[in-house]
């Protein structure tokens with residue numbers, strides 16, 4: 001997974017390499033998540049998958065951040081990601097600032113005029129796991145007078161991040177035969 005030194009030796013190439021590294025972090029964490037299921041312990045298996053999903057979404061968010069910094073504004077890869085995962089940046093904001101959201105004081109809650117003294121501002125609503133559909137989580141967030149629900153699937157988010165990172169490498173001129181031969185995520 002080592003990129004060509006000459007091309008990497010530019011800010012764009014370095015950004016692409018970091019973006020790719022975040023994608024690998026998301027992918028490896030997802031593999032750990034998928035391998036972690038124990039049939040005899042469904043409750044703790046789901047709990048473990050929820051916990052790893054926090055890290056997965058954080059890493060996917062950073063892939064998106066790198067893609068925004070490197071790809072042109074009208075990039076089809078960015079448009080595809082935005083179309084498939086319109087809430088992902090917002091969900092990562094919930095995870096990163098969970099303390100503020102649980103208290104009802106998160107950025108989006110403040111924008112929506114949410115009163116901060118009316119109980120729990122954000123709750124982990126439910127998770128679904130096992131089978132080919134991967135791990136799905138639903139988060140309920142109090143926004144203004146309403147309670148909005150957000151759903152995120154860790155497997156689909158990582159698949160989208162892999163496509164995005166590949167587009168970033170290609171744009172930077174780093175997606176050569178050597179990389180594709182060595183990197184199972186970009187094949």
Ligand SMILES: [Zn+2]
Nearest residue numbers: 020183185186
């Ligand atoms: Zn790769």
